[in-house]
Amino acid sequence: MFKKVSLLNFLVICLMSLAFGQQAKKSASGGLMGHRFLTFNTIIRVNQIEVSRDRSVGEDERALHTPEKVIAFRKAVEEGFPGAKMTWAFSWLALNDSTENYKEIRKLVVGYHREYGDEITFIPGAYFANAYNTTEQVNKDLHDGLALVSRMVGNSYRPLSIVAGFLSAKNQQYLAEKENIHVCQGNIWSQFAIDNQDGDGSVSYPFYPSKEHFCKPAQGKSDFIDVVNLDGWTVDFLAARRQGFAEGFNSRMGVGPIETLGKHGNEIGLKEMLHATAIHFDKGFELNGFGWVTNCWELSLPYDAARLKDWLSSVKKRWPDTKVITQGEFGLLWRSHYKSNDFNYRFVEKGSGIGGSDANLEISWFMNKDFRLALLRDWKLNSPKLVVDFTRYDLNAREPIGMTRKWSLMGDINQKQTRPQDKPVPLNKLPEKSNLIIKKRYPNLLKGL
Known part of the structure; x- marks a missing residue:
């Protein structure tokens, strides 16, 4: 047999259930963050x-x-x-x-x-x-x-x-x-x-x-x-x-x-x-x-x-x-x-001094649906930041046809510096269109340069 439940208790149960449901929904949607x-x-x-x-x-x-x-x-x-x-x-x-x-x-x-x-x-x-x-x-x-x-x-x-x-x-x-x-x-x-x-x-x-x-x-x-x-x-x-x-x-x-x-x-x-x-x-x-x-x-x-x-x-x-x-x-x-690529990742690293992780350098990465951008500077000398990678994703791309080891997506400037065009440059020396794309995402990045 079921016990009788007063109207007040019933309302409390309903409110608790609603709150639990909202919390569960919040936890599910915020499970990553x-x-x-x-x-x-x-x-x-x-x-x-x-x-x-x-x-x-x-x-x-x-x-x-x-x-x-x-x-x-x-x-x-x-x-x-x-x-x-x-x-x-x-x-x-x-x-x-x-x-x-x-x-x-x-x-x-x-x-x-x-x-x-x-x-x-x-x-x-x-x-x-x-x-x-x-x-x-x-x-x-x-x-x-x-x-x-x-x-x-x-x-x-x-x-x-x-x-x-x-x-x-x-x-x-x-x-x-x-x-x-x-x-x-x-x-x-x-x-x-x-x-x-x-x-x-x-x-x-x-x-x-x-x-x-x-x-x-x-x-x-x-x-x-x-x-x-x-x-x-x-x-x-x-x-x-x-x-x-x-x-x-x-x-x-x-x-x-x-x-x-x-x-x-x-x-x-x-x-x-x-x-x-x-x-x-x-x-x-x-x-x-x-x-x-x-x-x-x-x-x-x-x-x-x-x-x-x-x-x-x-x-x-x-x-x-x-x-x-x-x-x-x-x-x-x-x-x-x-649900889509609406991410906006950022990373900042100062080197450990071990191996290729130069202790005097700081690298900043910006990664989103439109492009990835890396800025490098000598933080000990307080040197200007230089662009060491700028890869646009809004341009057409194509995977290789056939079997090959070469599957990279090389942008305007690539961090590996394997091409003449990969020489690091100041951010404000990028082509005007590139800076407009960057400014749209990060309006304060170009200020003071």
């Missing part, structure tokens, strides 16, 4: 670069992938940041390898999905699918690879995202329209003249890509792809402005272990990893209303899992409110908040 996010993934493969289902480039890595290493790796994540979720990406061969080690690895990772809520997904081509395969073949690999993941996990499981390194606009469009997947780690910000594919020219935080080019933010409904395009791993902006290994530095230095721990040792390496993290969790958080750091730590890398624990526990201690969630969950949070 006001928070710091860390997304962490690892790659499990058989060969270093599986360029196709039956052809590989590089070393056979079977001996580097063992159940014991997987157990130590996941233990380090949990001990470093209790409750953290992560994303596991399997290559084609890793999903199909019939040796006992890989059978046990797949079983372990499925167990982590059930225990921790980890995401399990597919990586086509081990980072560089479009450099070695046609668009059609990549689509087929995505379809079949996702089916294998679903079969491995069971219970009608479907990942929320794909890990790809780079992925062309046409393939990302296929993911959205045919596979109903709306998050893709589909660009590696600033990568140029390093590894097996170039892809400089994009925005470093999430964006919806254009049908014209995966590095270009969609300009409107006609070229919109409903996929949240994510960066591969967070890098130091000052190091990243260099070409490959120019001047003896590594342009990929940031939170990744190869360029930090491997190059500079555990103590200094960790210091740089935290410096790169702080760019986004301190000043970046203040400027953008949320902070995001992402890292890929391949299982095959020769670094003790304790070093992973060190970084995660240091992040936990310094920024205890950080949410370590899966790549797919973060992408969908962003998608829930941003």
